[in-house]
Amino acid sequence: MATQTRPLSRSxxxxxxxxxxxxxxxxxxxxxxxxxxxxxxxxxxLAGALITHxxxxxxxxxxxxxxxxxxxxxxxxxxxxxxxxxxxxxxxALFTGLMISEVALPLFGIQLGHDRLWEQLHRLVSDxxxxxxxxxxxxxxxxxxxxxxxxxxxxxxxxTVGHEVTx
Numbered sequence: 001m002a003t004q005t006r007p008l009s010r011s012x013x014x015x016x017x018x019x020x021x022x023x024x025x026x027x028x029x030x031x032x033x034x035x036x037x038x039x040x041x042x043x044x045x046l047a048g049a050l051i052t053h054x055x056x057x058x059x060x061x062x063x064x065x066x067x068x069x070x071x072x073x074x075x076x077x078x079x080x081x082x083x084x085x086x087x088x089x090x091x092x093a094l095f096t097g098l099m100i101s102e103v104a105l106p107l108f109g110i111q112l113g114h115d116r117l118w119e120q121l122h123r124l125v126s127d128x129x130x131x132x133x134x135x136x137x138x139x140x141x142x143x144x145x146x147x148x149x150x151x152x153x154x155x156x157x158x159x160t161v162g163h164e165v166t167x
Contacts, residue, residue: 096122
């Protein structure tokens with residue numbers, strides 16, 4: 001039985017990239033499970049995923065920025081503020097993570113020493129990121145479910161014209 005292939009929609013592409021980023025985020029939050037090297041390098045890679053996510057959603061970001069005080073819905077404003085807080089949290093987590101790096105920076109010969117202030121700030125901001133990601137998921141839950149259903153439907157084979165499906 002031959003099947004037709006359909007191109008991925010932008011929503012499904014976003015879902016797949018966001019899911020991969022979320023799994024990486026979950027792994028990064030468990031350095032005792034992954035080890036420090038994976039924790040640090042995956043944290044750096046998540047910065048790239050964050051930039052990719054922002055670029056994919058740039059039109060929305062620009063649109064809500066222009067309409068934030070006049071014309072944006074309360075949900076768009078809430079999403080915007082939540083995303084801004086997430087961006088700040090991720091940026092601070094990455095910076096403080098680099099400041100306390102045990103593996104990544106020393107690989108390049110950079111030794112910053114151990115500062116408990118950076119470590120405490122890193123843990124505090126990382127915990128805030130977990131909470132904000134939970135809120136982000138909750139705010140987008142209907143989109144996640146609906147897009148996941150579309151993706152699952154896509155994987156079901158669709159018969160081509162002229163071919164019968166046998167029971």
